[in-house]
Amino acid sequence: MWIIAQIFINAIIAGSVYALVASGLTFIYATSRIFHLAHGVVILFGAYIFHFVWVEQGLSPALGVLFSILGSVAIGLLMNELVYEQQRKRHAKRLAYLISTIALLMLGTSSIILIFNTSLKSFNIQTTVYRFDQLNITLMQIILIVISCFLLLILSAVVKYTKFGKAMRATSDNDEVASIMGINTRQIRRLSFGIGSLLAAVAGILIGLEFNIDPNMGVYLAIKGFTAMVIGGVGSIGGAIFGAFLVGFFEQIAVWYFGAGWKNSIAFVLLFFFLLLRPRGIFGLKRFR
Amino acid sequence: MFAFLIYILTLICIYSIIVMSLNLAMGYTGLVNFGHIGLLGVGAYTSAILTTKFDVSFIFAITFAAILCALIGALLSIPSRKIKDDYFALLTLGFLFVSGAVFINWTDMTRGTLGIRGIVRPEGFAEPISFFVLTFIMSLVTFFILEKVTNSPFGRVLEAIRDDEQVAESLGKNIDRAKMVAMTLSGFFVGIAGVFMAHFIRFINPASFWLDPLVISLAAVVIGGLASLRGSILGVILVFTISESLRFLSLPSTMIGPMRVILFMIVLLVVILFRPKGIIGRADLD
Amino acid sequence: MKSNSAILWAIAIVIVILGIVYFSKPGPEAPATPMEGEAAFEIPDGPIVLGAMDPLTGEGAVYGIPLQNATMLAVNEINAAGGVKGHQLQLVWEDSKCNPQDGGAAAQKLIEVDKVSFIISGDCSGAALAAATLTEPAGVMLFSAAASSPDLSTAGDLVFRSYPSDAMAGRVIASYVIKQLSVKKVAVISEQTDYAQGLRGSFTTASKEFGAEVVGDETYNTGDTDFRTQILKLKSVSPDSLYVVPQTPVTGVQILKQLKESGFKAVILVSDTMLGSDTISQNKALYADVYSPTPELDASRPVTKRFLDNFQAAYDHAPEFPAYMAAAYDQVYMLKDAFEKVGIDQKAVRDWLYEVENWPGALGDTSFDQYGDPIIGYHIKHVVNGEQQDLGAYTP
Numbered sequence: 001m002w003i004i005a006q007i008f009i010n011a012i013i014a015g016s017v018y019a020l021v022a023s024g025l026t027f028i029y030a031t032s033r034i035f036h037l038a039h040g041v042v043i044l045f046g047a048y049i050f051h052f053v054w055v056e057q058g059l060s061p062a063l064g065v066l067f068s069i070l071g072s073v074a075i076g077l078l079m080n081e082l083v084y085e086q087q088r089k090r091h092a093k094r095l096a097y098l099i100s101t102i103a104l105l106m107l108g109t110s111s112i113i114l115i116f117n118t119s120l121k122s123f124n125i126q127t128t129v130y131r132f133d134q135l136n137i138t139l140m141q142i143i144l145i146v147i148s149c150f151l152l153l154i155l156s157a158v159v160k161y162t163k164f165g166k167a168m169r170a171t172s173d174n175d176e177v178a179s180i181m182g183i184n185t186r187q188i189r190r191l192s193f194g195i196g197s198l199l200a201a202v203a204g205i206l207i208g209l210e211f212n213i214d215p216n217m218g219v220y221l222a223i224k225g226f227t228a229m230v231i232g233g234v235g236s237i238g239g240a241i242f243g244a245f246l247v248g249f250f251e252q253i254a255v256w257y258f259g260a261g262w263k264n265s266i267a268f269v270l271l272f273f274f275l276l277l278r279p280r281g282i283f284g285l286k287r288f289r
Numbered sequence: 290m291f292a293f294l295i296y297i298l299t300l301i302c303i304y305s306i307i308v309m310s311l312n313l314a315m316g317y318t319g320l321v322n323f324g325h326i327g328l329l330g331v332g333a334y335t336s337a338i339l340t341t342k343f344d345v346s347f348i349f350a351i352t353f354a355a356i357l358c359a360l361i362g363a364l365l366s367i368p369s370r371k372i373k374d375d376y377f378a379l380l381t382l383g384f385l386f387v388s389g390a391v392f393i394n395w396t397d398m399t400r401g402t403l404g405i406r407g408i409v410r411p412e413g414f415a416e417p418i419s420f421f422v423l424t425f426i427m428s429l430v431t432f433f434i435l436e437k438v439t440n441s442p443f444g445r446v447l448e449a450i451r452d453d454e455q456v457a458e459s460l461g462k463n464i465d466r467a468k469m470v471a472m473t474l475s476g477f478f479v480g481i482a483g484v485f486m487a488h489f490i491r492f493i494n495p496a497s498f499w500l501d502p503l504v505i506s507l508a509a510v511v512i513g514g515l516a517s518l519r520g521s522i523l524g525v526i527l528v529f530t531i532s533e534s535l536r537f538l539s540l541p542s543t544m545i546g547p548m549r550v551i552l553f554m555i556v557l558l559v560v561i562l563f564r565p566k567g568i569i570g571r572a573d574l575d
Numbered sequence: 576m577k578s579n580s581a582i583l584w585a586i587a588i589v590i591v592i593l594g595i596v597y598f599s600k601p602g603p604e605a606p607a608t609p610m611e612g613e614a615a616f617e618i619p620d621g622p623i624v625l626g627a628m629d630p631l632t633g634e635g636a637v638y639g640i641p642l643q644n645a646t647m648l649a650v651n652e653i654n655a656a657g658g659v660k661g662h663q664l665q666l667v668w669e670d671s672k673c674n675p676q677d678g679g680a681a682a683q684k685l686i687e688v689d690k691v692s693f694i695i696s697g698d699c700s701g702a703a704l705a706a707a708t709l710t711e712p713a714g715v716m717l718f719s720a721a722a723s724s725p726d727l728s729t730a731g732d733l734v735f736r737s738y739p740s741d742a743m744a745g746r747v748i749a750s751y752v753i754k755q756l757s758v759k760k761v762a763v764i765s766e767q768t769d770y771a772q773g774l775r776g777s778f779t780t781a782s783k784e785f786g787a788e789v790v791g792d793e794t795y796n797t798g799d800t801d802f803r804t805q806i807l808k809l810k811s812v813s814p815d816s817l818y819v820v821p822q823t824p825v826t827g828v829q830i831l832k833q834l835k836e837s838g839f840k841a842v843i844l845v846s847d848t849m850l851g852s853d854t855i856s857q858n859k860a861l862y863a864d865v866y867s868p869t870p871e872l873d874a875s876r877p878v879t880k881r882f883l884d885n886f887q888a889a890y891d892h893a894p895e896f897p898a899y900m901a902a903a904y905d906q907v908y909m910l911k912d913a914f915e916k917v918g919i920d921q922k923a924v925r926d927w928l929y930e931v932e933n934w935p936g937a938l939g940d941t942s943f944d945q946y947g948d949p950i951i952g953y954h955i956k957h958v959v960n961g962e963q964q965d966l967g968a969y970t971p
Contacts, residue, residue, distance in 0.1 A: 094375055096511075099557070103557045109550075114544065212829055214825045406704050491705070492708060502676070546672075
């Protein structure tokens with residue numbers, strides 16, 4: 001029995017990381033319809049900058065968080081302005097975005113190797129472990145779960161109740177209609193890239209603290225985030241979060257029953273069934289085209 | 290220099306087959322198949338296992354591998370009825386992950402991460418030159434067959450599907466069948482390319498069929514141009530010329546590796562941004 | 576018509592680029608054909624050009640770049656001290672990306688364009704095995720510092736390595752933990768890479784042979800960060816000892832951390848990629864009580880001390896993977912000694928390597944077996960709260 005409970009805890013820890021990734025992606029996807037795979041390296045930049053400022057320069061962690069957020073947001077916005085917006089001006093097909101985001105992903109990963117090199121970056125945090133009989137969870141993990149839940153709640157509120165949220169949803173439904181109605185869709189996209197990249201920085205910091213960092217993590221994070229987002233239902237923050245926990249849970253189950261070799265495949269198997277049987281995702285607002 | 294050129298040219302021929310068949314799915318039919326490299330791996334592993342473990346002839350191995358990949362290609366086309374564009378790409382990326390997991394975990398057959406070595410070239414083609422000639426002929430054959438297919442009325446059906454599926458359907462075309470045929474052909478040829486890859490490098494492991502070759506192939510399709518077989522060949526030649534000539538830049542040794550990727554990706558981005566048709570593509574990315 | 580002219584244009588551009596490349600940087604002159612007889616040899620004027628390939632990008636870069644640094648350190652030292660009989664060593668670097676296709680292309684380029692006769696490599700086995708299919712027929716020596724796959728032993732006559740094959744380390748630690756620490760039930764968690772799987776294989780085989788039961792055998796994928804469920808599975812079979820075999824310390828440290836958090840109680844064994852002094856000193860609490868087999872790397876030996884001190888001075892940090900990097904460092908010196916004794920003919924160098932006995936390297940006293948694999952004794956290291964203790968040489 002304790003084993004099932006522990007698997008559940010493990011799934012929640014993995015799920016909160018995926019949820020942070022997936023919700024950032026959801027913001028970006030909702031307004032721009034871009035499968036922003038390069039989000040993976042934006043997350044990594046956040047983590048590396050945090051490590052650089054805090055551990056290597058020995059400055060305060062608060063400063064680390066600040067620089068990390070600034071850096072990630074700047075990189076996310078740059079990607080949007082320099083690449084995606086240029087493509088949008090030419091009414092590029094979705095395939096074009098897909099290729100350019102892959103190019104940005106590769107570019108970013110190599111830049112990280114060049115700037116920060118490949119050596120082990122660990123934060124070496126000692127946290128308290130709470131044990132209940134056989135079960136265990138650490139303070140760091142609780143912080144991770146709490147921060148991601150808190151952030152995600154705020155964001156859902158922003159989307160639901162603010163003017164920006166409404167404009168964002170309008171853009172998401174139909175950007176042409178939205179711009180006719182006087183919404184500056186370009187500005188909305190910028191904002192959503194900004195928020196998405198901010199979430200990326202937070203995700204990067206938390207992932208770094210909990211798991212250490214290495215330059216090739218970006219691809220996997222982005223792919224997991226995407227499957228979670230699509231499973232949950234495109235355009236819905238709640239859906240992305242639910243999808244993230246679902247992916248986390250099934251991964252742990254797969255590891256337990258089939259061995260870790262199939263861990264990365266299980267998200268796709270889930271994705272396949274959802275796309276076929278429930279194409280809106282769990283909480284999807286609208287059917288994808 | 291000569292043997293190095295032959296080596297690169299052989300790779301270019303193999304990649305031409307990969308990229309032409311990818312273009313058939315992606316450029317002509319509009320099915321973005323990220324699982325293409327998974328199929329390449331299936332072809333390579335099938336032939337490597339058959340020839341090293343079961344001692345079958347090269348001809349049998351290549352036929353079997355190609356047919357197997359064609360079947361998988363046909364299966365992959367089925368979900369495209371409901372799942373489109375980026376979602377199809379994501380789903381087929383899933384095929385790449387699953388096939389990679391099979392290569393790693395089915396250790397009895399594939400030896401897992403240790404890879405399969407001792408793959409021999411077919412009799413009479415052991416020398417690099419003769420193997421190059423064989424590969425070259427195979428890529429020409431692929432080119433002419435695919436050229437015939439794409440210039441036929443059937444090819445125009447495929448392009449109609451890419452441009453607007455609903456219109457194509459309303460014109461009374463059987464789009465499901467057309468997509469399936471396209472993916473079957475695509476799978477068939479990439480399977481052959483996989484066999485050539487295995488027997489050319491003579492050692493394969495799961496890492497050979499992962500994200501790197503996928504990025505190279507996608508870049509070649511885009512740089513060369515969608516819906517153009519000549520473009521694909523050109524794309525492969527350019528991609529290899531760029532990445533191989535970057536070898537000759539004198540950079541500080543610790544920077545060489547990452548710088549190469551960075552420069553290559555910048556070139557790719559420039560093409561996407563400023564010449565979305567690719568070099569001689571007929572279908573536009575815009 | 577338009578497309579045809581485009582094709583012509585492109586072909587023209589390719590030819591021009593290839594032409595520029597070919598003429599602007601002609602490969603270094605091929606070494607002159609060797610002299611007859613062993614005593615009389617001559618090194619042609621100018622620098623001695625060696626090929627070098629490491630994974631400089633991708634997942635292998637984590638150890639590719641440190642190994643490259645170790646190799647460069649040796650080369651720079653030799654050149655600063657006057658080179659090999661007055662000839663400077665010059666390296667041409669290629670990125671093998673840790674995969675067969677790029678490993679092959681890199682080797683082919685070094686052989687044909689740069690006309691090197693020796694390739695030193697700190698490469699994964701996959702790339703090295705693909706490279707070996709090309710170097711061997713071309714008569715080029717491939718000298719690897721990191722490829723540990725048992726397959727490489729038989730890859731060719733001119734294929735050598737300065738780091739022992741996986742087959743040994745797994746056996747040494749299995750024997751130690753079963754015979755010396757009286758362990759009955761062992762388990763292993765390993766990364767899905769050729770190196771780690773090789774160790775896992777030799778460890779489980781040897782454990783059964785020495786009479787222990789293998790109760791758990793978990794794997795994980797490269798790129799994974801979350802091992803909790805594997806650990807949970809291992810915990811549920813309660814082994815007396817667990818062997819942790821990552822490809823890089825990044826995941827290894829992560830596993831140690833999650834083991835500690837889960838309250839896992841067993842004798843922890845790790846592979847020697849985990850013995851980086853930086854890694855240990857940054858994570859003292861995780862290295863509370865850990866055993867590992869490793870080639871000697873005894874800092875009291877002058878060569879080893881020189882390597883460690885010079886590395887620290889040159890790069891401002893301790894070597895990340897001391898044993899592997901010592902092997903990469905030794906490679907260069909071994910070739911230097913060979914060049915000074917028998918000249919730069921591959922066959923003569925091969926024969927010299929086969930004959931050499933207890934060559935004093937930073938990794939230990941080295942001799943080669945008939946496969947070109949080094950015979951180096953293993954020591955057991957016991958790390959207690961971040962302090963390494965050498966328990967001395969151990970033979971299974």
